[in-house]
Amino acid sequence: MRVPRTLTAVATAITVVLLAAACSGQVADSPPDEDTSTAESFLDLYVDDGRVVRSDQGGDTVSEGQAYGLLLAVVARDENRFDQIWDWTTENIQRNDGLLAWRWENGSVVDDEPAADADLDAARALVLAGNAFDRDDLREYGIALGDTVLNEMSASTEIGRILLPGLWATTSPHAYNPSYASPVAFAVLADASGDTRWNELSEGTRAATEALLDSNALPTNWATVATDGSVAIAGSANGDGEPGYGYDATRTSIRFAESCDPADTALAARIAAALPDDDELVAEFDSGGGPVTSDQHPIAYAARAAAYAADQQSDAAHADLARMVETAVATPTYYGDAWSALTTTMLTDDTLAGCQPLNASAVETSASSSVTGSFQNPVPEQAASRAVPEHISIPAIGVESDLIGLGRDAVGWIEAPTNFDDVGWYEDGVVPGAIGPAVIAGHVDSPAAPAVFYDLPTLVPGDSVSVSRSDGTTVKFVVTSIQTVEKETFPTASIYAPVPTPELRIVTCSGAWDPNTGHYVDNVVVTAVSV
Template sequence: MTKKTTLLLAAVVVVAVAVTAGIASLVVGPFGGTSDEADGRTGATSDPGITPAPASERTPDQIGQAFLDDWVDSDGRVVRRDQGDDTVSEGQAYGLLVAVGVGDEDAFDTIWGWTTDNLVREDGLLAWQWADGAVVDDGPASDADVDAARALVLAGDAFDRPDLTAAGVELGDVVLDAMTASTDVGRILLPGLWAQGDAPWSYNPSYASPATFQELGDASGDPRWDELVIGSRAVTASILDQTALPSNWAQVAADGTVVPLPSADGSSGTVEYSYDAARLPLRYAESCDPADVELAARMAPVLQRYDDLPMQLDLGGQSTGADQSPLAYAARAAAEAAAGDAQSASDDLRRADELSVSTPTYYGTAWAALAALQLDGSSIGPCSPLEAN
């Protein structure tokens, strides 16, 4: 979701990360980045105009359909109604994934049609932000592009549409060419064009999606997707070897060394696990490779310390804020499912759905829907952990 619009060459940024789980202070070297869009994830900034209704034992398809009904306009635009009625490429990608997840070909075509008409750049990547009738920031964000590419490939198979498969492969090829880098431990996904250049690289751990990389690799035959699976797993393992939870942002050196950061440029903020990082267990729990699933499972014990799980934690698992979000419970559900605790995972998915209904926000509702479809069904990926149980 996060998108940087320019590349700054910082000097040396030193970040002292105090984590209660016995984690040492970390030193950050020079790299580029600017302010990010993560603040928009913290919740509603205006009334989304959605009347809460009781959530009672809804199925994944019902949860997904409710997201499409409430947050997608008739022309296919996914609207952040709680954030000024703008649209971001990530939202269009989420809409595409949900539409294919619930098997709604008409909704998929409408969302993809609006996306191609309004966000697709000359190079094939998606412009990040649209508002008031026009693109206001045309820099792409790699998580949105790979999610959209995955959705297109899945839709091509689900709807018997080779044209969609080809479009997904083509979009994925541009991502590989423009927004990846090779390290000694494997290839990694850069967050955007702004992050290109020499090591060390700015890195968002929650952008890596092994299941997506595998699906795009199977569709395209391009070995670089396998390299991304390997490199992302190595970097994620390194992060979780250092800290109980991943940070929203990090820095990756050429040798694969990883340092947590408070923000994309490392210059401000608090190093924490929150609205970005919580997507990581969801990305890894749905992988078909047990090594990836094990990484998601590592996070379950620390997240299970809380009944009312805060959205913002430090890297040792201590609360740093009082925000409640469906994503927090969806992320814990993913970790629990990966660890084989199906009942706890199902309970947390239900809690995520209930919170998305009682306090509707674009971001929280999107992830409540995606989590249900990824973890408790086989419509998005072949290895849904709760489906397997």
Template sequence: MRGARRTLAASALATTLGLTMAACSVPAEPGPDIGDRTVETAKAFLDEYVDGGRVVRTDQGGDTVSEGQAYGLLLAVAADDPSRFDSIWDWTTTHLQRDDSLLAWQWKDGAVIDEQPASDADLDAARALVLAGDAFGRDDLRKQGVALGAAVLDEMTVETALGRILLPGPWATASPHAYNPSYASPAAFDVLSRASGDPRWNEVAEGSRAVTSALLDANPLPTNWATVSADGAVALAGSAGGGGEPAYGYDAARTTIRFAEACGTADRALAARVAGALPGQDTLAAELDAGSGALTSDQHPVAYAARAAAFAAEGRSDDAREDLRRAADTAASTPTYYGSAWTALSTAMLTDDVLGGCPPLQDDETAAVATGAGATAATTAPGVGAAGGFQDPVSPAAASTAVPVHISIPAIGVDSDLIGLDRGADGWIQSPQDYDAVGWYEKGVLPGEVGPAVIAGHVDSPTGPAVFFDLPRLTPGDTVSVRRADGSTADFVVTGLQTVEKNSFPTESVYAPTPTPQLRIVTCAGAWDPASGHYVDNLVVTAVAA
């Protein structure tokens, strides 16, 4: 078979000599912007509910709460709208910000009517400020985000036997502490941890995970409120004051969305646990009792978005996307401030990395192309999604600004120097001129730095097999090592292979930002098309930092 393939290669590839050798090339730029839907829903919310920098709850008496200002800030980042961001933040600092940097919760008729801060709002606002500082090149915003986050840590966190937890407000410092599961945001903790270097953010992340796990052990659905004692005992609660019957409603639904966008697999697993407890019928009630029974006939976008998040975390991508559609349809048929906010936020958090999380549906959107007609299903390692997924974030200790000079793939006998590859006029990465050479895309990520580095080579030549002839033999767990000019080495582990049609190459999943150093190793594959002088497919190998 190998000999037959060699003869075919010699005959077919001979016809391409002197051409651009695009047969093993990769598009160098993404196709349609994966963030289009994010921008669309974010702008829709901002256009409808922001008035002179104030986010107005038009269906709730025309007041403004710190939560809404924070949503506006996050969505201005998602919409890439620095002007709107500034107007929202200026209004917030003028009317809501207290002397301790925290935000008063409620404003109405020209004055603050509730001075107490709410930690979810302040946490979201701090996250938005850091993200805006990075996105808009504004160090002042980044510093204000770090400062607001420090105030949250100082005044609205407390140590318990389960770890440091986020209190709903300074009023909850006495044990047993009132606790709102939906206030915890692993992605926000991660954004602020990286920006500040404050170890307490990791402590809050660990404590939040422990409490959420304990609450799901006690009840399959998160509830709007709970209590956490200093000794680590957790209990369901019906309200912030502990009275009433525990319920899964407009607050609790956010828990699953926030944990589904987390980069850590342990956090995502908590979101996935909720999927089995939610009713499976198309119509989903906005509020459920602790046993999943409907408490109302009303529907609300946040309920569908939360089920979408649970399905996405569980790997049920088609079901998740259908629920996101239901959320959008519900928001359109019954417009509300809160529904529109969470339609936009869940779109960003679950499908786009613009808010600094690891969206469970982002890679899946392009993986659907890869597994369509003419493609083979991806082979994946245990615990890794079909499109590679996201592992727990790791510190890229091997990161280096030195260029890569050598690649080794022991399982298939590849031991080759690396050359730099540029982009051709056709928008595709140029293939190496030498059939036995391996190249790395110089305009992309350096191998070993955070993000997806692209490496390419030929599968065969006019005279026989080329350097990546045996690339299809790789299996999850095989290793790849890239040595750099400074003598350091970046090591990777293969997580999956997929064959995709060139005319629908999954550029977004190849080039989308990742929270860890990763590789995309690409060669040509499939049948030879004499009419075009190209192979019809590409093989893409995904590898993550070891």
């Protein structure tokens, strides 16, 4: 449906709006600079004075979340934020034995049991932070926490040493969660401590996970490993219910895909064949691969991207990373946003000490799309394209327009097109066709008539957009979403967060005309991904 507009109003610059920007000849600010990453976005959105808040789950905090915050502070190279998160952790949920209590709510710990994945991730983060920030204290904290994990939450079996999910799982058959095992964390802690038990743990958990995949094509959320080495799928931590592949098990392929050991990545690659190759992927399956929900979640796409990456299907992996981001933007959640940021780093960068399976991808990028924390992995300078966009075509709304460059004015605002029928691209941002969210903008109307983007709000998912460039190439995109957002509360972090594939953000004004300010109150943001 066409959005009504007052054509006699003085329409003005309808371009990228980030904070409290108005459509008035100039647009405040610009898309996030190249030193902004999804890691920083997660920290900004979910960390409150060092506490990682599950804002979509009642506002509590779990040890897993604190560990994710620590890892993402390393990715963001934010020493101050790392210290805040670790300080809150030690003051509020660290137990006397050094392990982390699982859940905190309303000012106190409400579940004192530790969870091995959280403690292992936190230990990894501490060691990596010690290396990144040249801090012996953090490194020693990580080694000590890891030592307690080895002592209290690992067990010897006939197939090797395995990671136990918690202190409660010491009796055979041991509960086993394949997604808790982190080969890279084992390697980081082995290098830092010199303790050979980490190598034993790496080999044993790999053997347990391989045995699990031998008996069931998909990893299940829970399994059991007996002292004699027998492995069986399970419905839950206590064995009840039906076994399934869901929010826990999805992490398995991500953790194994980032490993530097080919034996680990081979396990992640096996999972690719067990997952459907549909564009839309549901979040949970039964143990046989049948869907048990219609819900979608970023971690499902993250997991399949990791499996594809391990299987050297890089194009399919990148497509799923784009779907992961789109799903996270559509439905922001603590867990989805955490794993969107973590997965992109784990698969495309070595900041967390893994061996990124998508590092050698031939995806084009540019210097303007590189990000601190390496959310995006730039190609070598000599391989980067020098092409610039020249023309945009949006057949569904009859737009055929050459593109002009848009910069910033003296106060740092994006310049508006002078002509109401011009379409511009933000030259200081991402080049359309390079990795990241390229910004294209134009007017919605003029004082006398509709302007070039008058019908932009009528686009629907599936509509095509193409951008012709100076090197003779044409980059094709497909519309995936159309949002109307209030300028006063513009969701900068989600709309302009870095993404691992080429995308467009096409922006104009919308909504009611405010005669008091002389501006429209809303913006329309069209997201399109490369195809």
